Amino acid sequence: MFRKKNTAGVNSNEIRAILDEKKAKMKLSLKACAHCSLCAESCFLFMGHNKDPKYMPSYKFLNSVGVLYKKKGNVDKLDLGEMRDLVWERCVLCNRCYCPIGIDIPDMLALARRICRSQGVYPQYDRE
Amino acid sequence: MMALSHIFSWTFVYDFIRGPMVWIAFIIFFCGVVFQVLRFMSLLKEQPIKKLTPGPGHFIYSPTASHLPMDRGKTGWFKKGWFKKGPDKKDANKKDWRVWLTLSIAGVNPFMTVVTTIFHVLLIGVPVFVLGHNILLDNAFGVSMVSLPENVSDFLTGVVIFCTLIFLFRRLFLDRVKIITSYADYLFLSLAAAPFVTGYLAYHQVFSNYKLLISLHILSGELMLMAVPFTKFIHMIYMIMVRFNVAGEYSFGNASKNW
Secondary structure, eight states, rough: OOOOOOOOTHHHHHHHHHHHHHHHHHHHHHOOOOOOOGGGGOOHHHHTTOOOOGOOOOHHHTTTTTHHHHHOOOOOHHHHHHHHHHIISSOOOOSOOOOOEEEEHHHHHHHHHHHHHTTTOOOOOOOO | OOHHHHHHHHHHHHHHTTHHOOOHHHHHHHHHHHHHHHHHHHHOOOOOOOOOOOOEEEEEEEEGGGSSSSOOOOTGGTTTTTTEEEETOOOOTSSSSHHHHHSSSHHHHHHHHHHHHHHHHHHHHHHHHOOOHHHHHHHHHHHOOOOOHHHHHHHHHHHHHHHHHHHHHHHHOHHHHHHHHHHHHHHHHHHHHHHHHHHHHHTTTTTOOOOHHHHHHHHHHHHHHTTTSSSSSGGGHHHHHHHBOOSSOOOSSOEEEEO
């Protein structure tokens, strides 16, 4: 939890610039999330993985975009690597997630993908 | 100048939280809500409505399946013939209401749908229609609203507290809620429950110190009101603004904006 950050290869200013572009919408959406978990069943990956809570749409955006806004872009490669698994391996951006409050979850996950990609963190299927 | 001992005295605190503090709370609440609504309106942008006609080459068969604003006609979502009668009727333009209901959040999660609906309706409804509040309004301004009988509002308060307990148990014991729960969730859940719990205890005079309980009741209510526009309670404004304005599959009415 309290490990030393190794920020080599991560441009925090670049991340912050992308975060600021959608700041108003994202901050409001993160604040509005009531952590109710009612979005869970709308994700087919959640249903397909034996209802593993780590596949919940809210878990995915809280631990990617939520963390990025909380840390104001000061993340390292390890954080981004975890986010990569969240937003690519556990989400296919099918836009089917449903939030009772109306939070635009796919947009948040797309933003997380964009930030990861801007730092060169993305799945490289030909090498893995 | 008022002496410090007077400011920290019990009567002064009591008079302050039931006097000026109420005004402060309501002003912050209303100004905050207006500010947030205006902020939403400035963030949302109008999108042109595209009429999508079904046919060859049109992958988006029903515009409801897209994030595009849709033309629902003047009557909006109350339009007649929105649903077909049964699964056997092969009218593809209309949804089968049974399929729709099973796939909706009410069909997938009926228990939570009922609990949250009851909780949120009562959370706003009970304080407005409780007899004691209307008597205070009548004393202050000479106007009051219809009020519920005391035993009814007492029972409904119990229902609200029961619903909060259900939320609390979900947070504590259900894996999927536990994994996304932060300390703030417990804080705001207790802040939402506090006016009801203290009001219930004060009404039944469970503790002999009625004045302390009623002060806590007023104070927690004021804190909750002030918290609405700026904290997690913002989902009250967010839900209305987004679902009635932002175009999408689950929007209400002729939502045609985007952000």
